[in-house]
Amino acid sequence: MSSARNVTRFWEWGRKIICVGRNYADHAKELKNAIPKEPVLFLKPPSAYVKEGSPILVPQYSSNLHHEVELGVVIGKGGKAIPRTSAMDHVAGYALCLDMTARDIQDECKSKGLPWTLAKAFDTSCPVSEFVPKEKIPDPGNVRIWLKVNDQLRQDGSTSQMIFSIPYLISYISEIITLEEGDLILTGTPKGVSSVQEHDELLAGIEDILCMTFRVDRQ
Amino acid sequence: MSSARNVTRFWEWGRKIICVGRNYADHAKELKNAIPKEPVLFLKPPSAYVKEGSPILVPQYSSNLHHEVELGVVIGKGGKAIPRTSAMDHVAGYALCLDMTARDIQDECKSKGLPWTLAKAFDTSCPVSEFVPKEKIPDPGNVRIWLKVNDQLRQDGSTSQMIFSIPYLISYISEIITLEEGDLILTGTPKGVSSVQEHDELLAGIEDILCMTFRVDRQ
Numbered sequence: 001m002s003s004a005r006n007v008t009r010f011w012e013w014g015r016k017i018i019c020v021g022r023n024y025a026d027h028a029k030e031l032k033n034a035i036p037k038e039p040v041l042f043l044k045p046p047s048a049y050v051k052e053g054s055p056i057l058v059p060q061y062s063s064n065l066h067h068e069v070e071l072g073v074v075i076g077k078g079g080k081a082i083p084r085t086s087a088m089d090h091v092a093g094y095a096l097c098l099d100m101t102a103r104d105i106q107d108e109c110k111s112k113g114l115p116w117t118l119a120k121a122f123d124t125s126c127p128v129s130e131f132v133p134k135e136k137i138p139d140p141g142n143v144r145i146w147l148k149v150n151d152q153l154r155q156d157g158s159t160s161q162m163i164f165s166i167p168y169l170i171s172y173i174s175e176i177i178t179l180e181e182g183d184l185i186l187t188g189t190p191k192g193v194s195s196v197q198e199h200d201e202l203l204a205g206i207e208d209i210l211c212m213t214f215r216v217d218r219q
Numbered sequence: 220m221s222s223a224r225n226v227t228r229f230w231e232w233g234r235k236i237i238c239v240g241r242n243y244a245d246h247a248k249e250l251k252n253a254i255p256k257e258p259v260l261f262l263k264p265p266s267a268y269v270k271e272g273s274p275i276l277v278p279q280y281s282s283n284l285h286h287e288v289e290l291g292v293v294i295g296k297g298g299k300a301i302p303r304t305s306a307m308d309h310v311a312g313y314a315l316c317l318d319m320t321a322r323d324i325q326d327e328c329k330s331k332g333l334p335w336t337l338a339k340a341f342d343t344s345c346p347v348s349e350f351v352p353k354e355k356i357p358d359p360g361n362v363r364i365w366l367k368v369n370d371q372l373r374q375d376g377s378t379s380q381m382i383f384s385i386p387y388l389i390s391y392i393s394e395i396i397t398l399e400e401g402d403l404i405l406t407g408t409p410k411g412v413s414s415v416q417e418h419d420e421l422l423a424g425i426e427d428i429l430c431m432t433f434r435v436d437r438q
């Protein structure tokens with residue numbers, strides 16, 4: 001079956017999306033969260049993937065859908081308890097991702113001690129770009145990611161601001177959850193998250209390496 | 220690729236495990252949780268699957284791992300916004316499942332408003348039986364599920380005690396998260412959850428239709 005699987009189309013067959021919350025200090029602060037001592041992990045299902053050409057849908061139950069632009073790390077070689085020193089050998093490449101978040105629902109989940117599923121895992125909650133081969137981003141720990149809503153710049157950060165580095169995250173996650181080929185790790189968002197509305201146009205990029213656009217619609 | 224996919228081995232290629240919390244009133248009460256007005260959903264990744272012959276591993280960070288025996292519903296035909304009346308057409312069969320839960324970590328996540336990932340999504344957190352074809356359980360809304368630890372009966376409930384029925388859950392979930400072939404829904408646990416230790420032997424069954432055994436080990 002592995003011959004049928006092409007890592008450049010990981011969203012078609014990859015089985016996990018592992019997201020890291022609060023991995024940029026300035027974003028943790030803007031949401032009034034403490035700086036975490038260890039990575040905050042949550043999951044999206046592969047049904048959350050959406051590609052350019054299809055819209056991001058605001059869930060019917062939310063009236064405050066936020067964009068979070070994030071660098072995604074695509075796993076090329078699975079593993080368990082991967083040492084930090086060899087973590088990058090497990091990376092096939094990258095993707096630009098949006099961690100779409102129903103902020104009103106997330107606030108409710110947080111205050112009630114409930115899982116974040118409704119806030120984070122709904123259909124179209126994970127827009128992703130084309131696959132970016134590893135060679136195109138020689139230093140993923142120092143790359144600019146940015147997002148505009150209707151031509152206004154809202155997020156503009158560098159992955160150098162991450163609290164936990166990509167090798168640290170791969171090692172930490174794989175101690176708990178075995179990584180497999182085609183898995184995607186969302187590495188957290190810099191500051192500037194804000195609400196999107198029906199008909200908004202999102203334009204996001206990794207430096208000038210890649211950009212993607214998504215339109216927002218009501219469900 | 221679909222020719223290579225056999226739903227009776229859903230754990231090898233299925234992409235989602237959607238779990239329902241607090242779906243039995245007596246279990247909600249034993250954990251001092253309110254009876255939910257709508258299903259509480261959380262996710263496990265497919266890397267959580269473990270089959271008979273391999274042990275359940277207590278995560279290093281937990282000292283209170285609980286068993287929760289649950290009826291699993293295996294999706295045969297995907298869909299979105301599936302009406303309750305046709306929901307059962309999307310079911311291929313069932314599996315007996317354990318929703319292994321690091322209760323100490325879950326309590327911490329709940330009190331801090333954090334996602335439940337560390338408590339619910341670690342490797343081996345989803346032991347599953349063989350696939351049970353739909354025909355073998357003509358009334359999945361009234362079937363006995365039970366679990367013994369070292370020959371002592373700990374859980375013994377009927378799916379007739381579920382707050383939200385299987386058709387209700389399929390319809391509710393698929394409004395938010397598109398269901399795909401090979402997905403698994405864990406429908407919640409009856410009362411009697413309790414701690415397991417290294418070397419414990421778990422025996423669980425669906426009436427006298429099927430049983431499975433798992434040994435507990437330290438990671």
Ligand SMILES: [Mg+2]
Binds near residue numbers: 021
């Ligand atoms: Mg995020």
Ligand SMILES: [Mg+2]
Binds near residue numbers: 115116
């Ligand atoms: Mg979760």
Ligand SMILES: [Mg+2]
Binds near residue numbers: 238
């Ligand atoms: Mg459960």
